[in-house]
Amino acid sequence: MQIAEAMTDTVITAPRDASLGSVAELMRDRSVGSVVIVDGERPCAVITDRDVAIAVAANGVKPSDEVDSHASRPLVCGEVGMNVEEAAALMMQHGVRRLPIVDDGSLVGIVTLDDLAVKTGDLKLAQQMTADVARAALPEFFFHQRGG
Numbered sequence: 001m002q003i004a005e006a007m008t009d010t011v012i013t014a015p016r017d018a019s020l021g022s023v024a025e026l027m028r029d030r031s032v033g034s035v036v037i038v039d040g041e042r043p044c045a046v047i048t049d050r051d052v053a054i055a056v057a058a059n060g061v062k063p064s065d066e067v068d069s070h071a072s073r074p075l076v077c078g079e080v081g082m083n084v085e086e087a088a089a090l091m092m093q094h095g096v097r098r099l100p101i102v103d104d105g106s107l108v109g110i111v112t113l114d115d116l117a118v119k120t121g122d123l124k125l126a127q128q129m130t131a132d133v134a135r136a137a138l139p140e141f142f143f144h145q146r147g148g
Contacts, residue, residue: 021063045071
């Protein structure tokens, strides 16, 4: 299956100079957990609802601050011509749950781990991918048995 069959082609984006507050409102209004930050049509970063919450609530950043300095980098992107197995491998390799899809550098879609799980219909593969990405993204101590 090609990634174009699994991706969402409507991507919620914001320019680099957008405020954290406006991006949070965009997430709320569009019911999404992440926004791709773009420079023109080219994706340059991604920011999640968790990133916004930590920046504003825990780190005391003003909602009027520009989103660009609080977004996750480097941005890992997939190519529109890849298949879902290649996309899943790329996501696992980099420990990301969201993969913007580009065609000649321009943003054309986004695929999430959940999208891949649903589209492939392979529950075992989906569980393994989720576990692999979680292990890659989270500190190792979360996966060790904790003494008491």
